[in-house]
Amino acid sequence: MSEFYSVALTFFPVFVLLTVPLGLGLTALIFRGASADAPGGIDIKSALAPLIGLAALVIVLGAAVQLGLDASALVYFAVAAAGAGLLVLGLIKSRPAFVFKDLAVTLIVAFFGYLVLISPLLVEGRFAVLGYETNIDPVFHMIIPEYIDTQGYQFPEEFEGGFEQAAMDKLVGQGYPDAWHHFLLLAQKVYGLRAYYLFNMAIAFFGSFVAFGVYAWGRAGGLGRGWSAAAAAIGTVGYLQMSYAFQGFAPQVAVTPLLYGALVSLYQALVKGERRFLIVV
Numbered sequence: 001m002s003e004f005y006s007v008a009l010t011f012f013p014v015f016v017l018l019t020v021p022l023g024l025g026l027t028a029l030i031f032r033g034a035s036a037d038a039p040g041g042i043d044i045k046s047a048l049a050p051l052i053g054l055a056a057l058v059i060v061l062g063a064a065v066q067l068g069l070d071a072s073a074l075v076y077f078a079v080a081a082a083g084a085g086l087l088v089l090g091l092i093k094s095r096p097a098f099v100f101k102d103l104a105v106t107l108i109v110a111f112f113g114y115l116v117l118i119s120p121l122l123v124e125g126r127f128a129v130l131g132y133e134t135n136i137d138p139v140f141h142m143i144i145p146e147y148i149d150t151q152g153y154q155f156p157e158e159f160e161g162g163f164e165q166a167a168m169d170k171l172v173g174q175g176y177p178d179a180w181h182h183f184l185l186l187a188q189k190v191y192g193l194r195a196y197y198l199f200n201m202a203i204a205f206f207g208s209f210v211a212f213g214v215y216a217w218g219r220a221g222g223l224g225r226g227w228s229a230a231a232a233a234i235g236t237v238g239y240l241q242m243s244y245a246f247q248g249f250a251p252q253v254a255v256t257p258l259l260y261g262a263l264v265s266l267y268q269a270l271v272k273g274e275r276r277f278l279i280v281v
Helices: 001-030 040-067 073-091 098-118 117-125 138-153 162-173 179-191 194-206 211-219 224-234 239-245 250-270
Strands: none
Touching: 001 040, 001 073, 001 098, 001 117, 001 179, 001 194, 001 224, 040 073, 040 098, 040 179, 040 250, 073 179, 073 250, 098 117, 098 194, 098 211, 098 224, 098 239, 117 162, 138 179, 138 194, 138 250, 179 194, 194 211, 194 239, 194 250, 211 224, 211 250
16 A cells, blocks of 8 residues: 555544544533433434544644644644543543444544545545645645744744745734644644645545534434434535635634534533533534
């Protein structure tokens, strides 16, 4: 197997292992002691757990980098966070009994979405950046994590354009949200590759997590497991999602699954009366 396929086909499971355990631990902590028939069924909580884990991972990565943690230590930091999630899951005796069938179904659908979102690369069998000829944003999104990797958040008072100016303009001049870039930086450290090689895989990973939010919406609306999974599959590879992913609009794709998760959690809190979902929001 070529290096491309070994990276492309392992990216999703590797980062699932770094997000789902953390999400399960946090979900167990938030909903500890909740009865099985509480508003917002356990199937919904099970489906949202990976999204909670992804959001938490992005938050802790951002905090670690901003506090000066060396980028080379991010992998150990992420593994420790996932391990802490499993530890919490094991320690909480009154944790909800997760419906792992719902979790398994959504993971399969999400992996399907991930493969579709990188399908042009899979067909070509090589690393590339989709949409580069129609959108120059990927240049900035690849520069930022590499700048943080080498310079951290130390910006010179004077610079002569190029690499430094691009990062400075986005992060300081525009106040650009940088959580997505921390995730890409983590991917660089996991695989030992530059951002160029992992850019679209990171986009696809975030995009695939739409499956969890759509599935949770289906279950919240009374749909069965099969119909919810079908809706999740369609939502994950819908036109808007694919068009943004194929043009390299990374942050826009990255925020979508978190928005779905926040909305369904808000619905469960305000309409169904399970106030603990507000913590998720």
